[in-house]
Amino acid sequence: MNPYQEFIDSPDFHKEGCINLMTFPACAIKVETTEAIKEFVKNYNQSHKVKIHYPMGNEDSPKSYMEALRWVEDPNRYPDVILACDFKSLFAPNFKKFQEQGIFTDVLKDAKPHSFYETFDYKDPKETYSMLGASFSVIVFDKSVDSNLPVPTSFKDLLDPIYEKKISIHGHGDDSCDMTIVVNIYEQYGKAAALTFAKAIKELRHFSKVVKEAGKGNKSIPPISIIPENFGYLLRNRKNIEVIWPQDGSPVFPLLMTVKKEKADQAKELIDYLSGPELGQYWGDSHFASFNQNVENKEYQGKPIRYLGWDFVYDKDILEFRESLEEEVLEIVRGYPMDKKEKVQRIC
Structure with missing residues (x-):
């Protein structure tokens, strides 16, 4: 019905x-x-x-x-x-x-x-x-959260285990995340890499929250965020913040x-x-x-x-592919599966 x-x-x-x-x-x-x-x-x-x-x-x-x-x-x-x-x-x-x-x-x-x-x-x-x-997306590194972590220059860098639970990407609650980033990693480096990246995600946060909290030394938030270029531009002159255009390409x-x-x-x-x-x-x-x-x-x-x-878009049946991969990623991030009936559509 x-x-x-x-x-x-x-x-x-x-x-x-x-x-x-x-x-x-x-x-x-x-x-x-x-x-x-x-x-x-x-x-x-x-x-x-x-x-x-x-x-x-x-x-x-x-x-x-x-x-x-x-x-x-x-x-x-x-x-x-x-x-x-x-x-x-x-x-x-x-x-x-x-x-x-x-x-x-x-x-x-x-x-x-x-x-x-x-x-x-x-x-x-x-x-x-x-x-x-x-x-396009940029990588934001917040030195006020962790000054000892190496500054990443690419998405490939973020697959290193040292970045596990160190990253935030855009998301809504625990039922939706920025699949543009994840699918880009899949397309470049394969599915195992995409799931490795999922292990690096600590939080799903809106871009505006990243901008609001950046550089304030809040140790409870991830030191690395991936946000749209226009939000990253707002941080270009903020102390302790480095905005990086990924060397392996912004999706x-x-x-x-x-x-x-x-x-x-x-x-x-x-x-x-x-x-x-x-x-x-x-x-x-x-x-x-x-x-x-x-x-x-x-x-x-x-x-x-x-x-x-x-x-890629047509061969993969892109929507079905993304939704299937998203659930695998989110299960890693949240630590448990979610009934598909609980999910709602998000505009972005």
């Missing part, structure tokens, strides 16, 4: 005769991005007969929408335009059925990207997903968009805004590299990055 069917059938979830939009941007850009889109939608709806339905504009917590998306069986009830960070709802079994039916498309497949994106294979060969932006954390083919023309103004320089420059200024060629991103020249690649 579908626990979300009543919600999916409601006009809050999907409005007939409208351009239905949902967005789930990364934490680092979530609030400002949502507010900017909300303002665009407000102005658009005042001057257009066909309105944009944007439930994120009236919803403090869009988590329920993300959870419901996996249960949508009728593509007519799925958003016409959707933005989502990382490899989650847009790679769920129901969406893969829509993909196989050719319902959604990469509307930017012929667009010239920012020069940075030409350094890796960003383009979806199945022409479903458009990459709008990406963020690409993507913001993806997909659009229903039949709505692409009607939604062109919206798509142009979502992929345009105004929103893109805000992302660029926030250390979230925009795909738009006219945006001035931060300088990434000489900074190694790693993208999983579409072969």
Whole structure:
């Protein structure tokens, strides 16, 4: 039985005769991005007969929408335009059925990207997903917590037993963690390395807590944290803090968009805004590299990055693979298994 069917059938979830939009941007850009889109939608709806339905504009917590998306069986009830960070709802079994039916498309497949994106294979060969932006992770070493620990320069360094229970990564409680980091280690060094890394994790903490506590000598917290570049930038001048770009490459954390083919023309103004320089420059200024060629991103020249690649994404059935690996990692971190029914969907 579908626990979300009543919600999916409601006009809050999907409005007939409208351009239905949902967005789930990364934490680092979530609030400002949502507010900017909300303002665009407000102005658009005042001057257009066909309105944009944007439930994120009236919803403090869009988590329920993300959870419901996996249960949508009728593509007519799925958003016409959707933005989502990382490899989650847009790679769920129901969406893969829509993909196989050719319902959604990469509307930017012929667009010239920012020069940075030409350094890796960003383009979806199945022409479903458009990459709008990406963020990267840095390693933060807090000397005020442990000044005797060697400063790591890479993710490979963190596999050394001396770092066991010395690291924090992003997470929610004990049922969700930053799998971008873990899968990157898996892709580079294998499954055993990913599980070794799990032994190094002491805590799952939000980036904001890392920034708040860094450099204050709190011996109860891990001396090493892995956080997004824009949060690391806030710590660049803080005493006893060293921010390290990993020498073996910072993993690409993507913001993806997909659009229903039949709505692409009607939604062109919206798509142009979502992929345009105004929103893109805000992302660029926030250390979230925009795909738009006219945006001035931060300088990434000489900074190694790693993208999983579409072969890995498709061959591994990325969502199922990540969720299975995540449970193994979390069982090591928390020290006990958890019933899958207790898990909830997280935006990032």
